[in-house]
Amino acid sequence: MANRTTGSACNPRLSSTFQKLEAVVRIVARQPLRTIGQSYDSRKSISSCQTGIYKEWRLVVRIVVRQRACRSIKLFGGTRPMPLPQFAYHPDPVKTGSVEPSDIRCKCCGQSRGFIYTGQPYGPHDGLRRALCPWCIADGSAHQKFDAMFTPTRNIGDHGDRKPVPQSVIEEVAHRTPGFAGWQEESWVAHCGDAAEFLGPASYADVMGYGEPLAHKLKKQAGFRTESEWQEFLTSLDGKNGCMVWVFRCRKCGELDCYMDFP
Numbered sequence: 001m002a003n004r005t006t007g008s009a010c011n012p013r014l015s016s017t018f019q020k021l022e023a024v025v026r027i028v029a030r031q032p033l034r035t036i037g038q039s040y041d042s043r044k045s046i047s048s049c050q051t052g053i054y055k056e057w058r059l060v061v062r063i064v065v066r067q068r069a070c071r072s073i074k075l076f077g078g079t080r081p082m083p084l085p086q087f088a089y090h091p092d093p094v095k096t097g098s099v100e101p102s103d104i105r106c107k108c109c110g111q112s113r114g115f116i117y118t119g120q121p122y123g124p125h126d127g128l129r130r131a132l133c134p135w136c137i138a139d140g141s142a143h144q145k146f147d148a149m150f151t152p153t154r155n156i157g158d159h160g161d162r163k164p165v166p167q168s169v170i171e172e173v174a175h176r177t178p179g180f181a182g183w184q185e186e187s188w189v190a191h192c193g194d195a196a197e198f199l200g201p202a203s204y205a206d207v208m209g210y211g212e213p214l215a216h217k218l219k220k221q222a223g224f225r226t227e228s229e230w231q232e233f234l235t236s237l238d239g240k241n242g243c244m245v246w247v248f249r250c251r252k253c254g255e256l257d258c259y260m261d262f263p
């Protein structure tokens with residue numbers, strides 16, 4: 001914006017238009033994201049009557065949405081981006097889709113912190129889907145306040161090498177780690193006496209990318225009688241629909257493992 005304002009300074013009409021636009025941006029920057037599109041519609045006098053402003057306005061809205069989603073609104077006098085908490089057993093919850101950028105206010109801490117847990121925790125309270133921030137999951141406050149559980153304790157360690165997992169690890173995964181949305185009640189792979197890292201769903205391309213040992217494990221689990229059945233199943237995996245393959249990596253030996261989850 002700064003460059004555009006400077007660049008248009010030689011043209012008084014355009015300069016005043018950009019000043020108006022900047023004023024609008026400042027208003028928009030303080031609004032909830034869901035109302036930004038509405039204010040765009042209500043600002044037709046600015047957007048459609050003046051050549052070029054329509055596109056600029058759309059660009060500005062995109063920038064505001066992106067920057068606010070990243071908690072990086074320095075341009076508008078905001079604060080520095082806040083790094084997501086580290087989850088030992090779920091290293092990249094944004095990549096797996098369990099956490100996403102959002103300005104939704106967390107029902108636990110009451111703040112809009114830029115990210116929200118997309119799932120529905122297990123527990124006695126309804127209405128917690130897309131309602132908890134990752135910070136309240138990480139520090140255990142969401143668990144304490146709502147008795148929320150993100151993966152059922154009984155399913156932690158029911159896939160993998162079946163070696164016993166310490167209670168403290170089970171509690172960390174169940175109470176302080178973002179879960180994921182399986183078709184069936186979610187399981188969590190454990191290996192070498194520890195819960196494994198959750199890497200997310202795998203499509204056919206992902207399985208190929210992870211390499212032969214994982215494909216071999218999956219083939220064994222799938223148990224098809226013929227090679228063509230196996231190939232048909234494997235190539236049908238898209239990581240979104242039908243059978244899901246949830247992939248984990250052992251934190252101790254690095255071995256990949258997975259389990260299948262049917263609708």
Ligand SMILES: [Zn+2]
Nearest residue numbers: 106109133136
């Ligand atoms: Zn929170």
Ligand SMILES: [Zn+2]
Nearest residue numbers: 191192250253
């Ligand atoms: Zn291991």
